[in-house]
Structure formats: structure tokens, C-alpha cells
Amino acid sequence: MTTHALASSPAEQARIPELDRIELITVSLPFVQPFATSVHSWAVKEALLLRLESGGVVGWGECVADPDPYYSYETTQTARHIFKDFLLPQVETGLTFAELGQRLKPVRGHGMAKAMLENALLDLVARQRGVPLHELLGWPSRRIPSGISIGIKDTIPELVSAVEDALRRPYHRVKVKIMRGKDVAWVRAVRQAFPQIALMADANGDYRPEDAPLLRELDAFGLTMIEQPLSFSDIIQHAALQRELATPLCLDESIHDLDDARAALSLDACRIINIKQGRVGGLLESLRIAAHCHERGIGVWSGGMDETGIGRAFNLHLQAAAGFTLPGDTSETSRYFAEDIVEPGVVLSPDGFIEMPTGPGIGVQVLEDRIARFELQRERLR
Ligand SMILES: [Mg+2]
Structure with missing residues (x-):
């Protein structure tokens, strides 16, 4: 193509x-x-x-x-x-x-x-x-590999048990949120308990450039990526940090449109981008970013904003596009809501995939x- x-x-x-x-x-x-x-x-x-x-x-x-x-x-x-x-x-x-x-x-x-x-x-x-x-949008249906995102917990055992719970379902990767003071020891504990899983960490911009030595300790755990370690508005300092880390960086909050994605890739500020269609101005700009990354061999994935079933369905359709090579954050509806505003909710297949809705439009019934x-x-x- x-x-x-x-x-x-x-x-x-x-x-x-x-x-x-x-x-x-x-x-x-x-x-x-x-x-x-x-x-x-x-x-x-x-x-x-x-x-x-x-x-x-x-x-x-x-x-x-x-x-x-x-x-x-x-x-x-x-x-x-x-x-x-x-x-x-x-x-x-x-x-x-x-x-x-x-x-x-x-x-x-x-x-x-x-x-x-x-x-x-x-x-x-x-x-x-x-x-x-x-x-x-121009893409055939495909099955979407699903990942799970686990929020900050009060204690390390709570985090390990949350990951254990999550793994009862066949998710293709586990993301844990980290913050200053809840990082290296927490990720180490999860990695020791689950040596084989695809694991990543998301800091939501909590670290500063001077935290590079601490973040470098995360290289020991074979993470698939560290997401948005530095400020939500920064690209330049991420480039400096990426030079010091073996683990790929993923930018999320810093990418607001195609221009940001171009800047980040030309500076080698990240090796992966989390495209949230709802953040970058919509599906069409998301497709432009995905295409730009795909041409450069940079993987993208679709993050979540804890959307209702309406937003969740848009995220699924976006992931039909080429370039979405990594499991996204679209996990099962039941993790978020007892009652949602669409039917059917998102469920995982026994092998950890989500089927693309087949009806017209977003393909779910809005209640x-x-x-x-x-x-x-x-x-x-x-
Ligand atoms: Mg994020």
C-alpha cells in the first residue's frame, strides 16, 4: 500500500x-x-x-x-x-x-x-x-489485541494482586501506572511475580530530567516501553532521556497532533506513540499520525480515556488501521462500569482479542x- x-x-x-x-x-x-x-x-x-x-x-x-x-x-x-x-x-x-x-x-x-x-x-x-x-475510514475489520491498564495502588502487594487478577483474563500486555516513590521497587515486584508477561509502565509526566538515573533502573525489567515519564508539554527532554535508556519511550500527553508526532520522531524523543483519537483532534488526524509513524517503523497503539461505550467503540474502529501494531488499552467494559450506555459492551475473546463491532457506524446500540x-x-x- x-x-x-x-x-x-x-x-x-x-x-x-x-x-x-x-x-x-x-x-x-x-x-x-x-x-x-x-x-x-x-x-x-x-x-x-x-x-x-x-x-x-x-x-x-x-x-x-x-x-x-x-x-x-x-x-x-x-x-x-x-x-x-x-x-x-x-x-x-x-x-x-x-x-x-x-x-x-x-x-x-x-x-x-x-x-x-x-x-x-x-x-x-x-x-x-x-x-x-x-x-x-478505509480499513477492513480485524481483531484487536487487548491490553490492560492498572492504576496506582496503596501498597506493592495490592498492585501485584491487581496484576494477578487482570491476568485471569488473557490480556496481551499489562500496563502499570507509576509515580515518584512508587516506581522501581513496584515494577520489580510485578516483574518478579510475572517474569514472562509483556509489561510496561506509565508515569503520566511525573518525573524530571534529573530523575534519569532512577528511570534507568527500570531498564533491568525488560519493559516494552515507559510511557510519558516527563512533562506533558515536553518533547526535547524526552529525546535526551531516550538517549540514556535502553527501554523505548512512548509519548502520550505530549502528542496533540501530527506536527507534535513529526517533531518527536525527528528528535528521536520516543520509539512508540500512544494515539488517543479523542486527544489529537479525532480519527482522521489519528490516521495521519499512524501513517507517519508506520512509514518510519514506529509502532503506535490506541490508548484509552476510560470512555463510555461510545468512545470505546471509536477507539476500536481506529485500530483497524495499519500501524496499530501494539496492543491497545481498550479493555473489557465490566472493568469500568456496572452499567454502560451502549450494548453490547466490550468483552475479550478467550485468546484476548476484541471483535470489531459489525453494525453501521460505531456498530453499538446507544441506549x-x-x-x-x-x-x-x-x-x-x-
Ligand atoms: Mg498515558
Whole structure:
């Protein structure tokens, strides 16, 4: 397949249909257990959803921003503001997705708000055409190898037992969150208990360049990667750190778009990129980043933002694309929610894969009665 075919999705030329009804809905879903990173712990999932209706067909988008700015500067409230005041006014019937992308370019950043809009429009168009989203994006269905992400625990035995629990399911790799003070000894304990598993660590930006000697100790544990050890805004210092480490670095928070990915690869600041479509402005920019990495032999994978079943389905369809060579973070729904807002939920096959949804659009049924039950706010814009 040529570079050009890889970089350009047929969805770029699809046209935006007339929108009869536009609603923003905020939902709050309790997590089965709180999820903690080096920065913050979340007990509920608050998500901003976009519901679009056109000719009786409904498309859905999910914004991956949290209500707080502890993963990204974007929040559910900034996304609402940017969407209503700057993005929606640029949407016009008959525009192609490529043209819409150009119109949204002057809005700097706010990739999460942009992704919500693009997601909902792509789902709507795919549903109107009666095709699965991955087909509109230009990729055949495939089975997705699943990994699991385990949050910060209070004690080392709790972490080891959480990994043991996770491994009762056939996940293809285990990621543990680390932070300063909960790192080398914690990873060593997991590695000693499970010598064979594919293991990686995610620091969510908790370390400083002067922590390089400590991070170098992690080289002893054969990790597949260390994710985002340094600041969420840094690329340069990661390049210096990568030169000192044998373990590949993976950038997550630092990559906001294709330009960031280009900069990171040209500086050798990482050997792997975690593409969160909801963070980099949507599926089409994700495909551009994946193609750029693929051409350079750099592996990418699809991270998660603890999405509801709507966002989770978008992440699955994205992983049909070439370049997603590493297991992603899309794990089973039951780990996150007792009740989700879509059916069916994500389940693992006995060999640790997730089947791509087969129906039109994102391919899952959105349960509007459940959404009404979990709803905090609903705003009709058209
Ligand atoms: Mg991460």
C-alpha cells in the first residue's frame, strides 16, 4: 500500500449531511472502582456527549475531556464553550470532512472538542450509508489485541494482586501506572511475580530530567516501553532521556497532533506513540499520525480515556488501521462500569482479542433511556 493511500482516508471526501437536531448531553457514570494516576483519582466518569440527528438517523460523539484539568487543559466545560462558540458555527451542509478540518484549523488546540464533533459526524455518515465506521475510514475489520491498564495502588502487594487478577483474563500486555516513590521497587515486584508477561509502565509526566538515573533502573525489567515519564508539554527532554535508556519511550500527553508526532520522531524523543483519537483532534488526524509513524517503523497503539461505550467503540474502529501494531488499552467494559450506555459492551475473546463491532457506524446500540438516567445536563442547540 502506498504512503498516499495510507495517509488519506476515504472519509476525508465524505460530505456532511444536513443536521436536523443537535444536542449536548453530559452524563455521569459511576466507575466500578476509582482509577488513579500520578496526578489524580477519578471515582465517576463524567462525559460530554454530542447527539446529531439527520433524516431520522442519529450519530453520537464523545468528548474525552474530564470535568477537571488533571489530564489535559481541556475540560467538559471548555469543550462545551469551544464547540458552541467556535466549532459548530463552521459546520455547513455539503462540506467534506477535509474542508471542515481546514475550517477548524484556526482554533488552536482543543483537540478533544474537535474530536467529539468529528466523531459524531463520522458515525452519522457511516450509519446513513449503512456501513461500519472502519469501512468509511478505509480499513477492513480485524481483531484487536487487548491490553490492560492498572492504576496506582496503596501498597506493592495490592498492585501485584491487581496484576494477578487482570491476568485471569488473557490480556496481551499489562500496563502499570507509576509515580515518584512508587516506581522501581513496584515494577520489580510485578516483574518478579510475572517474569514472562509483556509489561510496561506509565508515569503520566511525573518525573524530571534529573530523575534519569532512577528511570534507568527500570531498564533491568525488560519493559516494552515507559510511557510519558516527563512533562506533558515536553518533547526535547524526552529525546535526551531516550538517549540514556535502553527501554523505548512512548509519548502520550505530549502528542496533540501530527506536527507534535513529526517533531518527536525527528528528535528521536520516543520509539512508540500512544494515539488517543479523542486527544489529537479525532480519527482522521489519528490516521495521519499512524501513517507517519508506520512509514518510519514506529509502532503506535490506541490508548484509552476510560470512555463510555461510545468512545470505546471509536477507539476500536481506529485500530483497524495499519500501524496499530501494539496492543491497545481498550479493555473489557465490566472493568469500568456496572452499567454502560451502549450494548453490547466490550468483552475479550478467550485468546484476548476484541471483535470489531459489525453494525453501521460505531456498530453499538446507544441506549437513550440509560443516558437519560445518568444525565446531568442536556442542551439543545438546534
Ligand atoms: Mg498515558
